Amino acid sequence: MSALTVRLPDDKHQRLRLLARSRGTTINRLIDEMTSLMLAEFDAETRFRVRAQAGAGKAGRGLDLLNKALG
Numbered sequence: 001m002s003a004l005t006v007r008l009p010d011d012k013h014q015r016l017r018l019l020a021r022s023r024g025t026t027i028n029r030l031i032d033e034m035t036s037l038m039l040a041e042f043d044a045e046t047r048f049r050v051r052a053q054a055g056a057g058k059a060g061r062g063l064d065l066l067n068k069a070l071g
Helices: 010-022 027-055 059-070
Strands: none
Touching: 010 027
């Protein structure tokens, strides 16, 4: 596990402390959960972009398959 030092304005740190307390957790755990969500979003976007690139220029084929499926 790695340690990370983050510099935040005092008011933002206080708000994070209040948020963590309201959720019954620590700031550390709160940051861990937020980064997990952000990384999952990044991974999903990356997968989407890769798939979009692989399908570039194949819209006609996709629509044909969709029409066939809908019969």
